[in-house]
Amino acid sequence: MTDSDIASDRHARLLAALLDHTVTPWRAGEFPPLAHWLLFPPDARQSLIGPDGHPARPADGLPRRMWAGSRIRFLRPVRLGETVERQTTVVSEVDKTGKSGAMKFVTLSHLLSVNGRIAIEEEQSIVYRAAAAAGTPARPPVPDTVANVPAVARRLSIGPVELFRFSALTFNAHRIHYDREYAQAKEGYPGLVVHGPYIATLLMDHFMQHRPQCAVRAFSFKALRPIFDGDTFTLGLTEDADGADLVAIDSSGGIATQARIDL
Numbered sequence: 001m002t003d004s005d006i007a008s009d010r011h012a013r014l015l016a017a018l019l020d021h022t023v024t025p026w027r028a029g030e031f032p033p034l035a036h037w038l039l040f041p042p043d044a045r046q047s048l049i050g051p052d053g054h055p056a057r058p059a060d061g062l063p064r065r066m067w068a069g070s071r072i073r074f075l076r077p078v079r080l081g082e083t084v085e086r087q088t089t090v091v092s093e094v095d096k097t098g099k100s101g102a103m104k105f106v107t108l109s110h111l112l113s114v115n116g117r118i119a120i121e122e123e124q125s126i127v128y129r130a131a132a133a134a135g136t137p138a139r140p141p142v143p144d145t146v147a148n149v150p151a152v153a154r155r156l157s158i159g160p161v162e163l164f165r166f167s168a169l170t171f172n173a174h175r176i177h178y179d180r181e182y183a184q185a186k187e188g189y190p191g192l193v194v195h196g197p198y199i200a201t202l203l204m205d206h207f208m209q210h211r212p213q214c215a216v217r218a219f220s221f222k223a224l225r226p227i228f229d230g231d232t233f234t235l236g237l238t239e240d241a242d243g244a245d246l247v248a249i250d251s252s253g254g255i256a257t258q259a260r261i262d263l
Contacts (some may be wrong), residue, residue, distance in 0.1 A: 003040045006039075007036070009080045014169055025205070026213070029080055031082075034201050037201070042055065052065075062128035064131060064132070066223065068127045069222040069223055070124045070197075070200070076117065078120070086113075089108070101130040110124060150236030150247065152236065155232055156202075156233065157231060158227070167195070194228065203221065203246040207246060211244075218262040221246075223256070224254075225254055243261040
């Protein structure tokens with residue numbers, strides 16, 4: 001599947017507004033790292049939207065979905081105003097069984113090109129899960145290990161307004177991010193779920209604020225546990241000679257998201 005979009009200054013300005021920047025930490029004239037997630041918004045007709053707000057899926061008994069992680073290489077800068085073309089292919093589909101029942105792991109490859117030259121390579125992992133069973137715990141179980149908070153850390157809390165603005169930026173209509181009754185009654189969550197790519201974007205921003213104007217060569221993240229609106233969580237980074245390891249630590253002290261930046 002192919003698509004095209006424009007890496008506009010408007011996208012960059014709206015992202016800066018959400019991240020509450022007066023002066024942005026990314027390079028002038030370039031599309032911010034991870035801002036390509038704001039491009040290519042889903043365009044399914046309204047009549048094809050399923051009950052969860054996403055395009056309807058086959059009746060395979062796996063209605064819940066989660067963006068589990070991505071592995072990204074930034075091969076060359078994308079300049080503001082450039083047209084970006086994306087080619088997406090399905091790399092694999094694997095059926096598994098976990099603690100919550102049947103699951104399907106889907107891996108997608110996204111190649112983003114400018115003027116015929118690949119600028120960004122991304123491998124995205126999506127997990128589809130069975131519907132929440134009756135008696136689902138109100139919160140994820142206590143983590144096996146409590147994370148150590150890195151020295152470079154920032155504490156924050158995300159509310160419904162921020163969740164709405166990120167959903168609007170990405171045209172993401174998944175109801176777990178804005179419909180509290182649906183999130184609790186249908187999917188068994190205690191509250192609204194903070195988007196996985198939003199947390200990843202916050203981790204990237206945490207790094208960029210610490211190392212402004214850096215040219216990021218690669219970024220990867222893995223979502224391990226959800227974070228919910230109103231919870232106070234911590235962003236932390238630990239630098240090394242080649243980049244940094246990043247982590248989002250939830251209110252119980254567990255690692256919600258792990259990430260890596262290479263320079």
